Amino acid sequence: MTSPHPGPPPHAGEGEQRHIRSFVLRQGRFTPAQQRAFEQHWQRFGLEPGAAPPDWSQVYGRAAPLVLEIGFGNGEQLLHAGIHEPERNFLGIEVHRPGVGRLMNALAAHNVENVRLYNHDAVDVLQRCITQNALAEVRIYFPDPWPKQRQQKRRLIQPDFATLLASRMAGDGRLHLATDWADYSAHMLDVLDHAPGWRNLAGSGATLPRPPTRIETHFERRGLRLGHGVWDLIYERT
Numbered sequence: 617m618t619s620p621h622p623g624p625p626p627h628a629g630e631g632e633q634r635h636i637r638s639f640v641l642r643q644g645r646f647t648p649a650q651q652r653a654f655e656q657h658w659q660r661f662g663l664e665p666g667a668a669p670p671d672w673s674q675v676y677g678r679a680a681p682l683v684l685e686i687g688f689g690n691g692e693q694l695l696h697a698g699i700h701e702p703e704r705n706f707l708g709i710e711v712h713r714p715g716v717g718r719l720m721n722a723l724a725a726h727n728v729e730n731v732r733l734y735n736h737d738a739v740d741v742l743q744r745c746i747t748q749n750a751l752a753e754v755r756i757y758f759p760d761p762w763p764k765q766r767q768q769k770r771r772l773i774q775p776d777f778a779t780l781l782a783s784r785m786a787g788d789g790r791l792h793l794a795t796d797w798a799d800y801s802a803h804m805l806d807v808l809d810h811a812p813g814w815r816n817l818a819g820s821g822a823t824l825p826r827p828p829t830r831i832e833t834h835f836e837r838r839g840l841r842l843g844h845g846v847w848d849l850i851y852e853r854t
Contacts, residue, residue: 650717657720661733663707665740669747672705675732680705681752686738686772687711687759691719692833697755698723698731701829704752706731709738739777746784753790754781758835761797773804775811782813785853793849794830796839801847814851823847 654662663670673679681704688694688708698706708731710716716735723731734741762770773793781791791814795801801823809820818824826832826848836846 646714646717649721650714653717653720653724654713657724661720661723661731662716663732663734663745665734665736665744669745669750672750676705676730678705680730682707682750683753683755684709684746684751685755685757687756688715688719689758689833689835690715691722693755693757693831694731695719695722695726695728696831697829698728699726702730704730707734708732709734709736709741711735711737738772739780742780742784748783749786751784751789752786753792754785755792755830757792757794757830757833758796758839759793759800761795761800763797763799768803771800771803773800773807775807778808778811778814782811782853785813787853789853791849791851791853792827792830793851794826794836794846796836796844796846798845798847801849804849808849808851813854815854817850817852824850 663675672682683697683701683704684707685694685697686709688710689712691708691710694706694708697704708719710719710733713735716733719733722728734745756772759772760770762768785791791808793804793808795804805816805821805823808814809816816822826846827850830848840846
Protein backbone atom coordinates (compact mmCIF):
# COMPACT_ATOMS: atom_id res chain seq x y z
CA MET A 617 0.00 0.00 0.00
CA THR A 618 1.37 3.41 -0.89
CA SER A 619 1.88 5.90 1.92
CA PRO A 620 -0.46 8.92 1.74
CA HIS A 621 2.45 11.14 2.67
CA PRO A 622 4.20 12.79 -0.28
CA GLY A 623 7.75 12.09 0.90
CA PRO A 624 10.87 14.27 1.16
CA PRO A 625 10.69 18.07 1.28
CA PRO A 626 10.28 19.65 -2.16
CA HIS A 627 12.91 21.84 -3.75
CA ALA A 628 12.31 25.55 -3.55
CA GLY A 629 10.16 26.76 -6.37
CA GLU A 630 11.09 29.28 -8.99
CA GLY A 631 11.52 32.71 -7.45
CA GLU A 632 11.95 31.38 -3.88
CA GLN A 633 15.14 32.15 -2.01
CA ARG A 634 17.16 28.97 -1.55
CA HIS A 635 18.74 28.33 1.84
CA ILE A 636 21.55 25.98 2.75
CA ARG A 637 20.10 22.75 4.11
CA SER A 638 21.16 21.81 7.61
CA PHE A 639 20.43 18.13 6.90
CA VAL A 640 21.04 15.36 4.41
CA LEU A 641 18.21 12.94 3.64
CA ARG A 642 19.95 9.63 4.25
CA GLN A 643 18.21 6.42 3.19
CA GLY A 644 17.86 4.72 6.56
CA ARG A 645 15.96 1.49 7.19
CA PHE A 646 12.21 2.09 6.95
CA THR A 647 10.54 -0.79 8.78
CA PRO A 648 7.10 -2.17 7.92
CA ALA A 649 5.81 -0.82 11.26
CA GLN A 650 7.04 2.67 10.42
CA GLN A 651 5.46 2.44 6.97
CA ARG A 652 2.16 1.39 8.54
CA ALA A 653 2.37 4.40 10.87
CA PHE A 654 2.09 6.73 7.86
CA GLU A 655 -0.80 4.70 6.49
CA GLN A 656 -2.70 4.47 9.78
CA HIS A 657 -1.75 7.55 11.80
CA TRP A 658 -0.66 10.36 9.45
CA GLN A 659 -4.19 11.78 9.21
CA ARG A 660 -4.30 11.95 13.01
CA PHE A 661 -0.86 13.37 13.78
CA GLY A 662 0.62 14.64 10.50
CA LEU A 663 0.48 18.11 8.99
CA GLU A 664 1.34 19.34 5.49
CA PRO A 665 2.52 22.90 4.75
CA GLY A 666 -0.40 24.69 3.12
CA ALA A 667 -1.12 27.97 1.43
CA ALA A 668 -1.80 29.65 4.78
CA PRO A 669 -0.67 29.02 8.37
CA PRO A 670 -2.94 26.69 10.34
CA ASP A 671 -5.37 27.84 13.00
CA TRP A 672 -3.72 26.01 15.90
CA SER A 673 -6.81 26.07 18.10
CA GLN A 674 -8.59 24.10 15.38
CA VAL A 675 -5.63 21.76 14.80
CA TYR A 676 -5.50 20.78 18.49
CA GLY A 677 -9.12 21.38 19.37
CA ARG A 678 -8.14 23.87 22.04
CA ALA A 679 -6.08 26.99 22.71
CA ALA A 680 -2.84 26.31 24.62
CA PRO A 681 0.81 27.46 24.52
CA LEU A 682 2.50 26.09 21.39
CA VAL A 683 5.93 24.45 21.82
CA LEU A 684 8.00 23.53 18.76
CA GLU A 685 10.70 20.85 18.72
CA ILE A 686 12.94 20.94 15.65
CA GLY A 687 14.70 17.73 14.63
CA PHE A 688 13.07 15.34 17.08
CA GLY A 689 14.91 12.24 15.83
CA ASN A 690 13.17 9.09 17.06
CA GLY A 691 10.72 11.20 19.09
CA GLU A 692 11.69 10.00 22.56
CA GLN A 693 11.77 13.51 24.01
CA LEU A 694 8.67 14.73 22.19
CA LEU A 695 6.63 11.74 23.38
CA HIS A 696 7.73 12.43 26.96
CA ALA A 697 6.79 16.10 26.63
CA GLY A 698 3.36 15.33 25.19
CA ILE A 699 2.59 12.97 28.08
CA HIS A 700 4.12 14.95 30.94
CA GLU A 701 3.19 18.50 29.87
CA PRO A 702 -0.49 18.01 28.99
CA GLU A 703 -1.28 21.71 29.39
CA ARG A 704 0.78 22.56 26.29
CA ASN A 705 0.42 21.85 22.56
CA PHE A 706 3.48 20.36 20.88
CA LEU A 707 4.59 20.62 17.27
CA GLY A 708 7.48 18.50 15.99
CA ILE A 709 9.50 18.84 12.78
CA GLU A 710 11.70 16.03 11.46
CA VAL A 711 12.83 15.31 7.89
CA HIS A 712 13.72 11.64 8.38
CA ARG A 713 10.70 9.42 7.85
CA PRO A 714 11.70 6.44 10.06
CA GLY A 715 11.78 8.66 13.16
CA VAL A 716 8.43 10.23 12.25
CA GLY A 717 6.87 6.78 11.80
CA ARG A 718 8.28 5.50 15.06
CA LEU A 719 6.95 8.51 16.98
CA MET A 720 3.49 8.26 15.43
CA ASN A 721 3.25 4.62 16.54
CA ALA A 722 4.25 5.63 20.08
CA LEU A 723 1.81 8.55 20.16
CA ALA A 724 -1.00 6.26 19.06
CA ALA A 725 -0.04 3.60 21.61
CA HIS A 726 -0.15 6.17 24.42
CA ASN A 727 -3.20 7.96 22.98
CA VAL A 728 -1.40 11.33 23.04
CA GLU A 729 -3.58 14.07 21.55
CA ASN A 730 -1.47 17.23 22.04
CA VAL A 731 1.30 16.48 19.50
CA ARG A 732 1.32 17.17 15.74
CA LEU A 733 4.14 16.57 13.27
CA TYR A 734 5.66 17.91 10.08
CA ASN A 735 7.89 15.65 7.97
CA HIS A 736 9.45 18.64 6.28
CA ASP A 737 12.25 21.23 6.30
CA ALA A 738 12.13 23.31 9.50
CA VAL A 739 13.04 26.61 7.85
CA ASP A 740 10.25 26.21 5.32
CA VAL A 741 7.74 25.35 8.05
CA LEU A 742 8.77 28.37 10.12
CA GLN A 743 8.46 30.67 7.15
CA ARG A 744 5.18 29.30 5.76
CA CYS A 745 3.26 27.82 8.67
CA ILE A 746 4.19 29.72 11.84
CA THR A 747 2.95 33.26 12.27
CA GLN A 748 4.61 35.99 14.31
CA ASN A 749 4.31 35.61 18.09
CA ALA A 750 2.82 32.10 17.74
CA LEU A 751 5.37 30.10 19.73
CA ALA A 752 5.77 29.89 23.49
CA GLU A 753 8.96 27.84 23.24
CA VAL A 754 11.32 26.27 20.72
CA ARG A 755 13.42 23.23 21.59
CA ILE A 756 16.38 22.12 19.46
CA TYR A 757 18.21 19.16 20.96
CA PHE A 758 21.43 17.75 19.54
CA PRO A 759 21.24 19.16 16.00
CA ASP A 760 23.79 17.87 13.51
CA PRO A 761 27.09 19.55 14.54
CA TRP A 762 28.65 19.43 11.06
CA PRO A 763 32.08 19.31 12.73
CA LYS A 764 34.33 19.77 9.70
CA GLN A 765 35.25 23.36 8.92
CA ARG A 766 33.96 23.18 5.36
CA GLN A 767 30.60 21.83 6.60
CA GLN A 768 29.87 24.42 9.27
CA LYS A 769 27.87 26.63 6.91
CA ARG A 770 25.24 23.85 7.16
CA ARG A 771 24.77 24.28 10.89
CA LEU A 772 21.17 25.12 11.74
CA ILE A 773 22.02 27.77 14.32
CA GLN A 774 23.07 30.80 12.27
CA PRO A 775 22.31 34.54 12.61
CA ASP A 776 19.51 34.51 10.02
CA PHE A 777 17.89 31.52 11.69
CA ALA A 778 18.08 33.19 15.11
CA THR A 779 16.29 36.21 13.64
CA LEU A 780 13.62 34.01 12.07
CA LEU A 781 13.00 32.22 15.37
CA ALA A 782 12.75 35.51 17.26
CA SER A 783 10.09 36.72 14.85
CA ARG A 784 7.92 33.66 15.59
CA MET A 785 8.22 33.80 19.38
CA ALA A 786 5.75 35.34 21.76
CA GLY A 787 7.08 37.90 24.23
CA ASP A 788 9.20 36.18 26.92
CA GLY A 789 9.08 32.96 24.87
CA ARG A 790 12.02 30.62 25.37
CA LEU A 791 14.56 28.92 23.14
CA HIS A 792 16.22 25.82 24.59
CA LEU A 793 19.15 24.20 22.80
CA ALA A 794 21.36 21.26 23.75
CA THR A 795 24.48 19.81 22.15
CA ASP A 796 27.21 17.33 23.02
CA TRP A 797 29.79 19.09 20.84
CA ALA A 798 31.84 21.74 22.65
CA ASP A 799 32.64 23.54 19.41
CA TYR A 800 28.97 23.76 18.45
CA SER A 801 28.08 24.98 21.94
CA ALA A 802 30.58 27.82 21.52
CA HIS A 803 29.16 28.56 18.07
CA MET A 804 25.57 28.66 19.41
CA LEU A 805 26.60 30.98 22.24
CA ASP A 806 28.39 33.31 19.84
CA VAL A 807 25.42 33.45 17.45
CA LEU A 808 22.66 33.86 20.01
CA ASP A 809 24.48 36.10 22.49
CA HIS A 810 24.88 38.58 19.61
CA ALA A 811 21.47 38.04 18.02
CA PRO A 812 18.91 40.81 18.52
CA GLY A 813 15.84 39.82 20.49
CA TRP A 814 17.43 37.13 22.67
CA ARG A 815 18.71 37.14 26.26
CA ASN A 816 20.88 34.34 27.64
CA LEU A 817 19.32 33.28 30.94
CA ALA A 818 22.68 32.01 32.17
CA GLY A 819 24.47 35.24 31.27
CA SER A 820 26.63 35.98 28.26
CA GLY A 821 28.81 33.04 27.23
CA ALA A 822 27.35 30.71 29.87
CA THR A 823 25.23 27.54 29.85
CA LEU A 824 22.82 25.95 32.32
CA PRO A 825 22.25 22.48 33.80
CA ARG A 826 19.74 20.26 32.02
CA PRO A 827 16.23 21.32 33.11
CA PRO A 828 13.68 18.64 34.11
CA THR A 829 11.65 19.18 30.93
CA ARG A 830 14.50 17.67 28.86
CA ILE A 831 15.02 13.98 29.52
CA GLU A 832 18.32 12.19 29.03
CA THR A 833 17.71 10.36 25.78
CA HIS A 834 19.29 7.21 24.38
CA PHE A 835 21.32 9.36 21.98
CA GLU A 836 22.62 11.50 24.84
CA ARG A 837 23.56 8.53 27.01
CA ARG A 838 25.56 7.10 24.12
CA GLY A 839 27.46 10.38 23.82
CA LEU A 840 28.17 10.45 27.54
CA ARG A 841 29.58 6.92 27.37
CA LEU A 842 31.91 8.17 24.63
CA GLY A 843 33.13 10.91 26.96
CA HIS A 844 31.21 13.80 25.42
CA GLY A 845 30.07 16.72 27.53
CA VAL A 846 26.55 18.11 27.23
CA TRP A 847 25.66 21.81 27.15
CA ASP A 848 22.19 23.33 27.59
CA LEU A 849 21.55 26.89 26.41
CA ILE A 850 18.34 28.70 27.31
CA TYR A 851 17.37 32.08 25.88
CA GLU A 852 14.38 34.32 26.46
CA ARG A 853 12.73 36.50 23.84
CA THR A 854 13.11 40.16 24.78
